[in-house]
Amino acid sequence: MIGQLIALLLTFAVLSYVWRDNPLYRMTESIFVGVALGLFAAFEVRQVLLPRFWDRLAAGPATGAAWVATLLVILVVALMLARLVPPLAWLGRVPIAVAVGSLAGMAAAGFVRAVLVPQVGASAASLVITDSLAHERGVCLLESQPANALTNVACSFGPYLNQLFIFAGVVAGLVYFVFSRGENKGLRAVSRFGGWIVMMTLGVTLGFMAMAHFAVTIGRAQTMMETPGLALLALAIVVLTLLCLRRDPPKAV
Amino acid sequence: MRWLAVIALAAAIAAGIWSTRPAPRAGIAPQVTQAHAALSGLGAGDFVLLAVDFDPASVPELSPFVRLTLDIALMRGARVVTLSLSPHGAMLAERYLREALADRKGTYGRDAMNLGFIEGRGTAVHLTGMPLQRMASRDHAGNLLGDLPLASDIARLSDAALFVVASSGSPGAFDWLMQGQGRFAKGLLLATTSHEGPELAAFYASGQLSGLVAGARDVSAFADLAANDPRLHTDPSSASHLRGLAEQMRAHRWAHLALVLCLVIGQGVTSWRGRKKGAA
Amino acid sequence: MTKAGAPIVCAMVAATYWTLEPVVDVARDGWLKTFAADLVIAIIAVVTLVAITGVLAREGRKVVRRESGHLNATLVLVAFALTFAIGVAEGPAGECFVWIFDYVYAPLESSLLALVAFALVDTALRRMRARSGETALLIATATLVMLGRAPTSGTVGTLITPVADWLTRVPNVAGQRVLLIGAAIAACSTLLRLLLGIERDYLGERRT
Numbered sequence: 001m002i003g004q005l006i007a008l009l010l011t012f013a014v015l016s017y018v019w020r021d022n023p024l025y026r027m028t029e030s031i032f033v034g035v036a037l038g039l040f041a042a043f044e045v046r047q048v049l050l051p052r053f054w055d056r057l058a059a060g061p062a063t064g065a066a067w068v069a070t071l072l073v074i075l076v077v078a079l080m081l082a083r084l085v086p087p088l089a090w091l092g093r094v095p096i097a098v099a100v101g102s103l104a105g106m107a108a109a110g111f112v113r114a115v116l117v118p119q120v121g122a123s124a125a126s127l128v129i130t131d132s133l134a135h136e137r138g139v140c141l142l143e144s145q146p147a148n149a150l151t152n153v154a155c156s157f158g159p160y161l162n163q164l165f166i167f168a169g170v171v172a173g174l175v176y177f178v179f180s181r182g183e184n185k186g187l188r189a190v191s192r193f194g195g196w197i198v199m200m201t202l203g204v205t206l207g208f209m210a211m212a213h214f215a216v217t218i219g220r221a222q223t224m225m226e227t228p229g230l231a232l233l234a235l236a237i238v239v240l241t242l243l244c245l246r247r248d249p250p251k252a253v
Numbered sequence: 254m255r256w257l258a259v260i261a262l263a264a265a266i267a268a269g270i271w272s273t274r275p276a277p278r279a280g281i282a283p284q285v286t287q288a289h290a291a292l293s294g295l296g297a298g299d300f301v302l303l304a305v306d307f308d309p310a311s312v313p314e315l316s317p318f319v320r321l322t323l324d325i326a327l328m329r330g331a332r333v334v335t336l337s338l339s340p341h342g343a344m345l346a347e348r349y350l351r352e353a354l355a356d357r358k359g360t361y362g363r364d365a366m367n368l369g370f371i372e373g374r375g376t377a378v379h380l381t382g383m384p385l386q387r388m389a390s391r392d393h394a395g396n397l398l399g400d401l402p403l404a405s406d407i408a409r410l411s412d413a414a415l416f417v418v419a420s421s422g423s424p425g426a427f428d429w430l431m432q433g434q435g436r437f438a439k440g441l442l443l444a445t446t447s448h449e450g451p452e453l454a455a456f457y458a459s460g461q462l463s464g465l466v467a468g469a470r471d472v473s474a475f476a477d478l479a480a481n482d483p484r485l486h487t488d489p490s491s492a493s494h495l496r497g498l499a500e501q502m503r504a505h506r507w508a509h510l511a512l513v514l515c516l517v518i519g520q521g522v523t524s525w526r527g528r529k530k531g532a533a
Numbered sequence: 534m535t536k537a538g539a540p541i542v543c544a545m546v547a548a549t550y551w552t553l554e555p556v557v558d559v560a561r562d563g564w565l566k567t568f569a570a571d572l573v574i575a576i577i578a579v580v581t582l583v584a585i586t587g588v589l590a591r592e593g594r595k596v597v598r599r600e601s602g603h604l605n606a607t608l609v610l611v612a613f614a615l616t617f618a619i620g621v622a623e624g625p626a627g628e629c630f631v632w633i634f635d636y637v638y639a640p641l642e643s644s645l646l647a648l649v650a651f652a653l654v655d656t657a658l659r660r661m662r663a664r665s666g667e668t669a670l671l672i673a674t675a676t677l678v679m680l681g682r683a684p685t686s687g688t689v690g691t692l693i694t695p696v697a698d699w700l701t702r703v704p705n706v707a708g709q710r711v712l713l714i715g716a717a718i719a720a721c722s723t724l725l726r727l728l729l730g731i732e733r734d735y736l737g738e739r740r741t
Contacts, residue, residue, distance in 0.1 A: 003636035010637065014644035030605040032641040034612025037585050039638060041613070042620025042630070043340040048372045048578045051391045052571065069568040077575045080583075090536040093736050094543050099576040100735040101544030101727060102569070105551030106375045108724035110431030113555060114461070116717040118435075119710045122459035162703045166458075169707025170714075177715060194711075199667045201708025203674025204451045204700055206657065208468065210675070211682055212314070212447035213650030214512040215469050219313030220647050221508070223640070282698065309639035310646040340625075341642075344634045347626060369625065373574040380570055387567050394626035436555060447682070454701055455709035470682045510683035516654070517676060 004227055008234035011220060016242060023245050024238065126167035169197040281474040284457050288442050288464025289478040291415060292322060297330030299414040300407065302381070304429060305337050305346035307421035311446050315419045316349065318444045318472045321479050322417050323353035327364060329484075332403055334410065336368040336389075338377055338424035343370040347393050362401040369393030374424040378432035381410035411437040415463065419444045426453060434461055444472070473506055541730045548727050589613060674700055 013028040056063070056070040076095055083092030176194025179187055224231040295301060303322055307315050326333050335350055337343040347367050354361055368389045371377040380388040385407050391397055398404040416438040420426040426443050434441050434456075440463035443453055450467030457465040466475050550569060595606035619629045681697020726732035 003632060007636045007640040011640050011644045014641060014648060017648055026605055027608060028641065029645070030608040031612045031637070032645065033588075034609040034614075035616045035633060035638050035641070037588060037609075038613040038616025038620060039634065040340055041582060041585050041617050043343070043370050043625060044372070044578045044581055045621055046395075046624050047340075047343070047370045047393075048574065051389070053575065055390055065564040066567075069564050069571065072568060073571045073575050076572060077579050080579060090539065093540040095576050096580075096735060097540035097544040098547045099573055099580070101547030102551050102573045103375070104544075104720075104724050104727050105548035105554075106379075106432065108548075108720045109552050109555050110375065111717040111720040113436070114431045114434050115713050116721075118459045118461055119455060119713050119717075123710055162699075165703050166707045166710075169704055170710045173708055173711030174714065177711065195667060196670060197704055197708045198711070199671045200674045200700060200704040201451070201712070203671040204678050204705040204708075206671070207675040207678030207682070207697075208447040208450045210513075210516065210654045210679055211468055211470075211509060212311075213647075213654050214509055215314040215446065216310045216643060216647045216650050217512065218469075218508040219310070220643060222313060223643075308642060308646075310643040312639075312643070341634070341638070343625060344631070348631075348635075372578050373570065374577075376570045376573045379566075383566065383570075395624045451701065451705050452709050452713075455706045455713060458702070458706045468682065506683060513679045513683050516679070 001230070005230050005234060008224070008227070008231050009237060011223065012235050012238040015220075016238060019242075022242055024241055123167055123170045126163040168193070173197050281478065282471060284462070284465040284467075285471050285474045286478065288444075288466050289475055289482070291440060291442050291463040292325045292417070293329065293482060293484055295326055295329045295331040295414060299329075300332040300334060300403075300412075301326050301415045301417055302410050302413040303333055303335045303346070304416065304418040304420070304425075305335055305342045305349070306339055306425035307345070307419055307446070308339070308341050309345070311421035312345070314446050314469050314472060315421065315444060316345070317476055318466055319345075319349050319419050320353060321476060322419075322444075323349060323365070324357065325479060327353060327357040327359055331414070332363075332406075333365040334368060334403070334407070334413070335365070336377075337370050338374055338428060340370045343367070343393055362396070363403055366401055366403050367393040374428045375432040378428055378437065381416075381433065382437045384409055411439075413439065415440045415442060417442045417444070420449070421446045422448065425449075430456060430461070442466075469506060469509060537736075540736055541733065544735070545728055545730065548724060552724065 010028055010031075013024050016022055017025045053070055053074060056066055057074070059067065061067050076098065079091045079094050080096075081092070082088040082090075172190050172194035174194070175187065176191045176198060179191055292301075301322075303319070303326075305319060323333060333350070335346040337346055347369075350365055350367050351361070353359070354365060357364075359365060369392060371380065371389065373380070377388075385404060386398065388410065389398060392401065416429065416433060418426055418429045418441070420429075420443065426445055426449055429438070429441065430443075430453075441461070442464040443456075443462055444466040445453060445468075447468030450465075450471075453462070453465055453467060456462055466472055547569075554566070554569075589610065592606040592609045594600070595603045596610065600606075616630075616633055619627065619633065623630050625631075677693060678697045678700060681694045681700075723732060
């Protein structure tokens with residue numbers, strides 16, 4: 001119960017920012033920064049460095065390749081300390097360069113294999129009548145019971161028209177980004193259509209983003225509703241505290 | 254802004270209280286049906302890799318899905334290995350795993366285990382293709398993997414029947430998609446907050462996913478499917494437990510409607526006032 | 534090899550290994566792959582700790598010099614010290630550490646995000662005016678999607694929900710594919726610049 005009360009106190013202290021910027025909010029923010037840093041640092045030490053490197057190193061050379069690999073890793077990472085010695089500072093860039101190169105290589109390979117090839121392939125496949133279209137037609141007819149001439153036509157052509165729309169949208173979108181100022185009327189028209197597609201995409205993204213943020217708000221409300229008595233007590237304590245504290249400039253935006 | 258925030262919170266609370274009425278049953282999207290089929294198709298002898306990569310703020314949207322995944326897998330006799338690409342994900346995974354094992358009377362180390370936080374993001378996904386001992390030597394609680402029977406049965410995590418990823422951003426779904434899909438994961442099922450839903454829709458449309466559950470609406474639909482699936486009603490408590498999770502998500506959907514209406518009406522009022530000022 | 538060249542060559546070698554690794558994959562179970570993966574993990578872990586130390590040093594300076602905000606800086610340091618000490622002593626599954634996560638970190642993180650998120654959405658939608666056809670299309674799409682994803686019954690649900698679903702499944706997929714293809718090309722371009730030694734921002738050198 002103490003834990004729940006503390007959680008609610010902290011929640012209301014943060015939400016007090018809605019009224020105005022205040023010392024209680026800033027204190028709570030500082031506590032969060034400290035706890036978050038402590039959490040991440042503790043995990044890096046206890047879950048990453050100790051089991052992955054210290055344990056293996058402590059197991060000794062008898063473990064063979066594992067020990068040698070671990071030692072090499074520690075030596076490379078230790079090069080970062082070279083930055084403290086000016087003549088050797090250039091060595092300190094080696095681990096950073098390795099990390100940047102590795103992550104860039106991994107990202108590029110991942111993007112090509114999991115994004116570029118499948119997405120371009122799926123867009124091109126939009127022009128072909130595939131089994132999945134037949135499946136979509138079946139699902140459409142099932143959901144449109146009772147079937148009539150109109151639903152039959154809609155379900156027969158609807159999925160294929162959608163695929164064509166996607167293909168046209170992808171091409172137009174790429175034209176929009178590459179040729180933002182079209183040289184001729186045709187290209188400008190395609191680019192304009194691409195602009196609409198991008199706007200609709202951004203609209204969908206904004207709508208979904210709003211829903212995600214509503215969920216966070218709903219979550220806080222649900223927490224308050226779990227123990228309404230404690231929530232009211234916490235609210236009362238926070239309000240009293242705010243009244244007692246001096247108001248600091250600047251005011252809330 | 255302050256009045257809007259107060260009204261929004263009040264609307265969410267009121268909708269939560271009023272939500273004892275069942276929400277209208279929305280049409281269930283095919284990606285959700287596919288996700289449910291993928292999980293319900295698990296059998297004894299399978300194991301599933303569950304990556305819990307969301308933060309505490311996303312708990313309202315994604316925790317019911319994680320609980321359902323754990324429940325469904327354990328009800329079907331499959332074993333579960335959880336891990337996370339972020340520290341808070343590891344803490345949440347441990348909490349849900351212990352709760353699910355207590356509810357389903359499972360044993361930690363035999364039916365499920367939590368490998369905890371694996372640093373490296375995309376690099377961690379690569380490690381799923383390597384022998385398990387190279388990925389981690391201890392679990393989240395610090396137990397040696399060699400002492401856990403489940404760890405002895407698993408050669409490498411890429412042998413999992415399914416990778417299920419519950420993610421709210423970075424690190425998360427994209428790391429698993431880019432490094433794992435088509436290479437280490439036999440099947441990849443993603444559950445995300447509404448934030449990532451639109452982007453991941455393109456990956457579902459290209460056939461790269463075994464299912465996609467994006468946002469509270471899809472999680473609610475998934476919960477309804479699970480609650481009404483007789484294959485999952487293995488004992489008297491399981492049906493009511495699944496229905497309880499479905500009810501929890503229905504409260505969400507009513508609260509969503511209340512907030513959407515607040516925003517749309519607020520936007521309308523602001524535009525009208527702006528036009529009035531302009532005319533004057 | 535010059536002092537400037539060594540890090541660049543290291544970056545090139547690392548980038549080449551990880552780019553070719555999925556294609557070649559001979560090091561799947563070998564210690565070369567373990568070494569390469571562990572190296573990246575270790576560097577990220579150490580860099581994270583260095584960054585945390587930097588933040589703490591800045592807060593420490595505020596306390597020592599009694600600058601503005603030194604009381605809050607003290608709170609940061611105390612909260613860090615407690616959490617770190619408990620985390621390292623007990624481990625992530627320890628009772629006190631779990632308590633701190635459940636009753637301090639989680640509610641704070643959720644509440645801060647709720648505050649920020651609400652302000653973002655409120656500002657974005659208040660400031661947006663339908664000044665052109667395209668902006669009007671954006672606002673209309675966002676509104677339809679929001680209404681379509683919430684529970685609606687009767688005629689309203691029958692009209693809005695299919696439109697919202699169509700917007701998500703068709704034009705959104707087209708637009709997202711454009712953005713994803715663009716991002717993929719950008720990633721390949723960055724890799725190429727790295728491999729050719731043109732990209733040097735990570736070394737702190739300005740581009741010529």
